[in-house]
Amino acid sequence: MTDMPEIVSNLIQASKKHEQYRSEECINMIASEGIKSPAVSQMLDMSHDLATRYAEGENDMAGHVKKRYYQGQKYMSQIEDLACDAVKNLFRTSWADVRLISGTHANTATFKGLSLASKNNKMVVTPLSCGAHISHDYTGLAGSILGIDNINHVYDLDEFNIDPDKSAYVIRAAKPGIVTFGGSLFLFPHPVKELKAVCDEVGAYVAYDAAHVLGLIAGGQFQDPLREGADFITASTHKTFPGPQGGVIMGSPDTPAKEKAVKKIQHAVFPLTASSTHLGRLPALGIACLEMKIFGQQLATQIVKNAQTAGQYLCENGVKVVAEKKGFTRSHQIALDVRGFGGGNRVAQDLEDASIILNKNLLPYDDQADKGNPSGLRVGFQDVTRRGLMEGDVKHLCDLMLDVIKEKRKPVQVKADVLAFKKEFCGVKYGFQSVEEALKYVK
Ligand SMILES: Cc1ncc(COP(=O)(O)O)c(C=O)c1O
Structure with missing residues (x-):
């Protein structure tokens, strides 16, 4: 067996080599x-204590901290509320949850919450072969962990998109609790507005997985799912959205059905699927929101x-x-x-x-x-x-x-x-070079 000092020395070497390889020697x-x-990375470096803390508890309908079970929270609660406000401001929603540690976690809580709220465990999704993420599929999180039954949207290979007319038939026939859009191989906006009325007709919540395109939505260069009829967006915060690794869910609970859904989703976050919520990423998430605003x-x-x-x-x-x-x-x-x-x-x-x-x-x-x-x-x-x-x-x-x-x-x-x-391209553009520089923008 390799001895511990050697293992750790190799580990440090590999980490150093990785940093140089993928950031300096690869496109x-x-x-x-x-x-x-650099500002988002610096803010992460400034949040080490936060990255060791716990903040289990409940949130309110604005996505703010309502109740926490441990002491020592006075700044942590403020930090979570402010990160939540930054997300809500950028995406113009009245509710967000920033406690998710990844896009998959955001889907876990959302699919679970919406199936509890609708008392219906059927979900219409894009076929896995046509670009859906494994977490949407019956072979992955949705089916194998949450026990959700998948029914596929009809996909039009000629258009490289969901066929809205044929999917309307599927939704009417299946009467699902959730209809999901968005994906991993995702070239064109999905027909959310075209299918919203049918989803309403059968009482299905509309969820949109924006993991890939969140940064494009923030920049106004892709469909705006919440304005097109999605009830909730789930996303990673580290793909086209240039934040720290993490997840987010957002929406505006402006009807009793959506209010009920938010409560169920929050329950699915805590206590069902989160304990540590990796708080150290939240200040950096706020900085990334400001960068995307500007x-x-x-x-x-x-x-x-x-x-x-x-x-x-x-x-x-x-x-x-x-x-x-x-x-x-x-x-x-x-x-x-x-x-x-x-x-x-x-x-x-x-x-x-x-x-x-x-x-x-x-x-x-x-x-x-x-x-x-x-x-x-x-x-x-x-x-x-x-x-x-x-x-x-x-x-x-x-x-x-x-x-x-x-x-x-x-x-x-x-x-x-x-x-x-x-x-020739070693820097990072369209962002702040330091936290100091970010602060100049807000003064
Ligand atoms: C559409 C989609 N949703 C969710 C995820 C999972 O996100 P995460 O890696 O943050 O868990 C991915 C990952 O690439 C994805 O493509």
């Missing part, structure tokens, strides 16, 4: 990852522009980019079909060897059992945009990717160019 294009500003529109606009530019450019250069007739994407991600170049596995691995990091992805028309070598690659542009890449830079990056995809050069040769290119 990061995984669509579910985010990048924090820079969000500019950032989100450029992210979408960069994704669309890459879609067009790769397509013009012989790579199949899905949803060509729809303009490739309206979000931060595009999906490539690289079956003709050896498949997602070969291409993703070679790109990694060239220091470009993204993930292989099953496409809706793939054999869903062939997870080892799917046709697709999912490519996200939120990180490179925050690093400062504009459309011309994105085309240059695509040229480097094309060299690898088409095997024009060996990955190790491309890597030298990737590293040189990366050196």
Whole structure:
């Protein structure tokens, strides 16, 4: 057995190497990852004591602290209330819960709460093969942990979206307690407003998983689900939304049914699924909210522009980019079909060897059992945009990717160019460089 000092020494080495590798020696294009500003990182560093504390208890209908069971809470309660207010302000809601430690946790509490409130454990969701997150599915959290029965929306492969007319039939026939939108492979806004009336007709709550697109919503560059009819949004706070790792749920309980739902969701947060709520992230979450209030529109606009530019450019250069007739994407991600170049596995691995990091992805028309070598690659542009890449830079990056995809050069040769290119984009834009700088904005 390896002895403890050696284990820990290796652990420290690996951590140091990781920090350098992924932040300095790679171009990061995984669509579910985010990048924090120096101010958000600094605020996390300033919140170490908070990261060791507990705040179990109940919240009120504004999402504020109502009752806590331990002593020592006087600033902690204030911090939680203020982080909650920052989220509510940014997304214009009257209620939010910031105690969730991840997007999956937000879905756990929301799906559980809404199925309790509706006394109905059926949920209509996007098929897993068409971009839903595993937490929505009967094989994952929803079915295997919460015991929710899934019924799939009808998905239109031509539109790369939920078919609103056919899904309306499904919702009417299934009479679910919850209808869920949003997903992980998420190129186009889902038909929330088109299906809201049908959801109301059958008494279903509308939940929208904004884990991927929260930053785009904050910047006004994607659909605004709450204004289109979603009762609740769940999300991660660390993908296109550039905050610390965490989760959030929000909505405006302006009807008795929604008020009942909030109470059930809060119960599903505590005591059902949370004890430590990882409070150390909350001040940093507030700073990220301010950044998105100030820079969000500019950032989100450029992210979408960069994704669309890459879609067009790769397509013009012989790579199949899905949803060509729809303009490739309206979000931060595009999906490539690289079956003709050896498949997602070969291409993703070679790109990694060239220091470009993204993930292989099953496409809706793939054999869903062939997870080892799917046709697709999912490519996200939120990180490179925050690093400062504009459309011309994105085309240059695509040229480097094309060299690898088409095997024009060996990955190790491309890597030298990737590293040189990366050196031009070491900073983080559309955010504060320090907490001090954030404070100047609020004075
Ligand atoms: C749509 C969607 N919801 C939820 C999650 C889970 O979020 P987290 O990793 O914060 O638990 C993901 C993860 O990528 C996702 O894509």
